[in-house]
Amino acid sequence: MASMRTLTPLLAILLVCSPMAGCLDLLSGNDPPTAQMSLDPSQNIKTDQSITFSAAGSSDPDGDSMTFTWTFGDGNTGSGLTTSHTYVQAGEYVVRLAVGDGTHETTISQSINVLDSSAREPKAEISANKDDDCEGDDAPAGDFVLVWVCDDDNDVNDRTVSVSTTVTLDGSNSWAGCDPEDSTCYAEEYLVEYNWDLDTYTDSDGDGNPENDIDATGETYEWESLPAGAWAIRLTVKDNQGLVDHHDSTLYVNYRGVWNDFEMDRRYQ
Structure with missing residues (x-):
């Protein structure tokens, strides 16, 4: 009878958990990874330009090894903590990163605008306006x-x-x-x-x-x-x-x- 009483709480937990997704994770204490994504360059992206995608900063709270799967929105995929890709057509693309730890998978996405390689970039300029000093002498030259x-x-x-x-x-x-x-x-x-x-x-x-x-x-x-x-x-x-x-x-x-x-x-x- 003593052994039966010991098993009863565990059996009750299993009976309640069996139809509930994630309950086994509650028992094992496994948490999903977090995902972070960055691009280089992150702006002025053009066709025929190699882009580096990085998942640096992603982590798993349990210290599990992680996998990194990339989809670039143009039918191509990649893998690894860092990977590179080149777009051949201009357009708006959604890049997705899936980070898995063997039990869970966390997915994030980012939209990027890819322009034709011939697109001309703008030029920012702060006018270097300068006062003469209090004696009326000219200001020194320079970009300030x-x-x-x-x-x-x-x-x-x-x-x-x-x-x-x-x-x-x-x-x-x-x-x-x-x-x-x-x-x-x-x-x-x-x-x-x-x-x-x-x-x-x-x-x-x-x-x-x-x-x-x-x-x-x-x-x-x-x-x-x-x-x-x-x-x-x-x-x-x-x-x-x-x-x-x-x-x-x-x-x-x-x-x-x-x-x-x-x-x-x-x-x-």
Whole structure:
């Protein structure tokens, strides 16, 4: 009788679990893997271009060995932690990655737009506007934006320094298709997005990549209430085909304050 009582709970569990999918996993404690996918290049994908697909970052909570099966949406497949593929026709494709651990399989997908190899990429450009310094001397050459704030008649009894200025970031020299300064340029392409990242060292959207934030939009952007300092900035443009380009630059705000008995010159560039 004692052995019968010992078996009764186990028999009850098996009777309840037998019609329920996943119940044996509950008994064994096996959990499904997680899947992650990345592409290189991840943008401006064209026909006849080799693309590397990676499942790096995928994991199994139980430490089981994993298999990786890829389908590229054009009838072709691949396998392995990394694999490569080349599309021969332009179009929209859905790439799927299935990660298996011998018991479970987790599948994720991502849509990609493949353009013809002849598609022309846009060009992003941040105008390198520069102020002369407070003495009227020319700014140094270089691919950066420079602003001077000059306070030349401060009250000798007021030693407080409060720097605040407005800077216009200008992306109007960006183009799609071909350089408009080329007399032979004829472009049906056009830009549809101007996205500004105002600090490429700070991940403002929290996605783990500090260089892809959209802090402002528009061909130009009025950045208000800026103190003296230096900022690493990026402009990303996208055209009507979905092709993108970016331009990195640095914005410097320099300050000079003059009192009758004192002068402060804070230069960041």
